[in-house]
Amino acid sequence: MVIAALHDLIDPAAARRIVLKIGSSLLVDGAGCPRAEWLESIAGEIADFRAAGREVVVVSSGAIALGAARLGLERGGRGSLADAQAAASVGQIALASLWSEKLAARGLTAAQLLLTLDDLEDRRRYLNASSTLARLLESGAVPVVNENDSVATQEIRFGDNDRLAARVAQAVRADAVLLLSDVDGLFDRNPREAGARLVPVVDGIDDAVRAMADGGSASGLGSGGMTSKLQAAEIAERAGIALAIVNGTHRAPIGRALEGGVGTVFLPRRRDGARKAWLGGRLRDRGALVVDVGCAAALAQGGSLLAAGITAVEGAFERGDLVAIRDPAGAAIARGLAEYGAAECHALKGLRSADHARVLGYAPRAAVVHRDHMVML
The missing domain is CATH 3.40.1160.10 (Acetylglutamate kinase-like)
Incomplete structure (x- = not known):
């Protein structure tokens, strides 16, 4: 019913x-x-x-x-x-x-x-x-x-x-x-x-x-x-x-x-x-990732968060921590588990995946926040 x-x-x-x-x-x-x-x-x-x-x-x-x-x-x-x-x-x-x-x-x-x-x-x-x-x-x-x-x-x-x-x-x-x-x-x-x-x-x-x-x-x-x-x-x-x-x-x-x-x-x-x-109901974010308009649209269509769409990184979080994902106006549009810590996200923001290995010095992960570990708000 x-x-x-x-x-x-x-x-x-x-x-x-x-x-x-x-x-x-x-x-x-x-x-x-x-x-x-x-x-x-x-x-x-x-x-x-x-x-x-x-x-x-x-x-x-x-x-x-x-x-x-x-x-x-x-x-x-x-x-x-x-x-x-x-x-x-x-x-x-x-x-x-x-x-x-x-x-x-x-x-x-x-x-x-x-x-x-x-x-x-x-x-x-x-x-x-x-x-x-x-x-x-x-x-x-x-x-x-x-x-x-x-x-x-x-x-x-x-x-x-x-x-x-x-x-x-x-x-x-x-x-x-x-x-x-x-x-x-x-x-x-x-x-x-x-x-x-x-x-x-x-x-x-x-x-x-x-x-x-x-x-x-x-x-x-x-x-x-x-x-x-x-x-x-x-x-x-x-x-x-x-x-x-x-x-x-x-x-x-x-x-x-x-x-x-x-x-x-x-x-x-x-x-x-x-x-x-459980992810959507969690109350304490460790940080936030601000994304551009194109990235926000891609997330709404079910995509993962890639570094190329990130414009700013907030907070001091580690890999596996919960982060908020914000649009250019600052509104929270999603929440998920970060695949990288804040320092790595700062280094990767705005870069295409092809550049990640050179910046990190090791093989990169598939996404900054994978869609399987993310919930839209």
Whole structure:
């Protein structure tokens, strides 16, 4: 079944495997206490999904907020990286206990998986995480995933669980992602403004859609806003995964949103192969290669990136690192794994293949970025 509207996600045939992302402000109140009744209602909805033969992976925020309350840290534990790490260390125990208790009351087994950005950026570790999640689902467990904030530094953090949810959805080959928010979905302007209208369906994110987003987190407890949700939707849509933003502030919010069709669904645009979906969803480029107009056109037709089309090299990357490929205007048009380091790319840029052996002093490779290791954006 093709997903064309939010209501379609009710059908198990359309979305058998779902990733459910829950933000801090939904799970924890302003005093840092868990919203137990609300969490019980979510556990009930997860149990209903499971009874219908569907599989659910939960991406849950809340550890920092819970831990900060217990440690008495200001600003919800987000005053500094050290505060966030300390709060997460305490809060992860409380968060895991909450999920275990509420799901067990519904006859379900919770499993905890803590991830950092590097766990999903490194191919081998990504496959390991994917395998673990698949085995947990096969065994009937409900994986509860969170960013491992107790060890993550600014350089290796997702920074929000919206994008983490999209990457987890890739790893488990989910059909849909549900992002529970404190608003009904994406509005055509700030929803606090008079006349703001809910956008029910987005068929491809472009500059006009991005202009609708508000980058702030209204509650002050979380780290994501609408901008991070659009970034998550872009990751999902390239992997053939539908992503929906719905209001999670109500009791049993999933049924309310899906049955009433209240929310925004971002339609999947294409289904890249597993490796290319992983490449397209990676978040940290090591550098960039700027190409001329002719090269950009050749890439769009499925060609590999050759040195002759490169006009500039940015960053300090090594062979095998992920690099962005930009057009003359600076827009990212592709992403791929470099066959040469930055120094070699500087030496080769603008040169035809016949000149490469003379410049390098050894037999050149077929391309700077081969099409098999590149994904168009």
